[in-house]
Amino acid sequence: DSSFEDGYDGYLTLAEYVQDFLNHLAEQPGCFETEIEQFAETVNGWVAADETLQELVELVYQQATSVPNFSYMGARLCNYLSHYLTISPQSGSFRQLLLQRCQTEYENRDEAAKGDETARKQFHAFVLFLAELYLNLEIKGTKGQVTRAEILQEGLWELLNVLFSNPVDNNLMCAVKLLKLTGSVLEDAWKEKGKNDMEEMIQRIENVVLDANCSRDVKHMLLKVVELRSSNWGRVHETSPRTKATPENDPNYFMNEPTFYTSDGIPFTAADPDYQEKYQELLEREDLFPDYEENGVALSGPGD
DSSP states (O other): OHHHHTTTTTOSSHHHHHHHHHHHHHHOGGGHHHHHHHHHHHHHHHOOSHHHHHHHHHHHHHHHHHSTTOHHHHHHHHHHHHHHOOOOOTTOOHHHHHHHHHHHHHTTHHHHHTSOHHHHHHHHHHHHHHHHHHHHOEEEOTTSOEEEOHHHHHHHHHHHHHHHHSOOHHHHHHHHHHHHHHHHHHHHHHHHTTOOHHHHHHHHHHHHHHHOOOOHHHHHHHHHHHHHHHTGGGOSSOOOGGGOOOTTTOTTTTTSOSOEEOTTOOEEOTTSTTHHHHHHHHHHOTTTSTTOEETTEESSOTTO
16 A cells, blocks of 8 residues: 555644554555554654554554454554554553553443443453463563553453353453463463462352353353363473573563464464464454354354
């Protein structure tokens, strides 16, 4: 698309330019690597005020929580912009404003989980975007060390509790997706703090399976999560203590977990160049998410 190579020539507003780029990225996710640098450079030349940065955050947030399957790409985009946007006004940097926007949605979690179908779908989209942010948002310390956002880890724990406390089918399916996506990373992080939070979460699942009036299919999905966790989240090799991967010694730290498997049993991670295609195929597999809807769009067609 020549329009993105030429920067913002021909666009009247930042919103028009950003929205066009987001739509372009949704249709052609493979363009991220080749076009993100130009996009950030253009935005840097345009964003010059608190209000404009807020507008940029809102546009990216809305795209990530309303366009089907854009949550992963949205999280990658947020991570890139958090490091390469130069403006940092008094109201906060891009990352600070993004986390504030997420906090606004997070504070309504109890009401949303108990809401009508529309409210719950919107809430689930937010939950899965937050999960992708936790996996992809890199926080660089003053000494160059790289970590994940601790506040997101705490938030995901609370969101899981809210979902399990309101055990209707689609809340439970959202919890399943969240745990499949982040379970291995969350458990490792909790263990490092000496916390047994994943054991508590597995116990919550077992209680739901025994007591909740959810469908048989959903109970089956929940038991599959318990089984997955008992196999160390599908990870084939346990890292030895001597060679334990850290953000400092492993450049792929933020991209090598969790590991997923295609229908042929081939492992892949978010670092795989065909991640989007393979991840979509995984979502559509009937044994994982029967009749589940992502952001209101059915992943399985009629008769599946």
